[in-house]
Amino acid sequence: MGNICRSPAAEGIAKKFLEKKGLNGTIEIDSAGTLDYHTGELPDSRMIKHASKRGYKLDSRARQFNPIMTLIILITSLQWTMIITVK
16 A cells, blocks of 8 residues: 555566566556555565565655556556546
């Protein structure tokens, strides 16, 4: 919800997947939280540590969801409820 754990991890995994397929730079991958907690912060240090062990780089800064995004992938149904209320 605050964009410092699951969504940056998903972003890092997606970027690595595209890189392995030779498609990096062809699709913009980004993540955002449903709430403005932790805005401007790096992902949680524990998440960075465990992602790094698996070859993923997590270096994005937390930010809140922007309804202008083209494709939205959510992890929980609660997030959907929060997203549809954004004006």
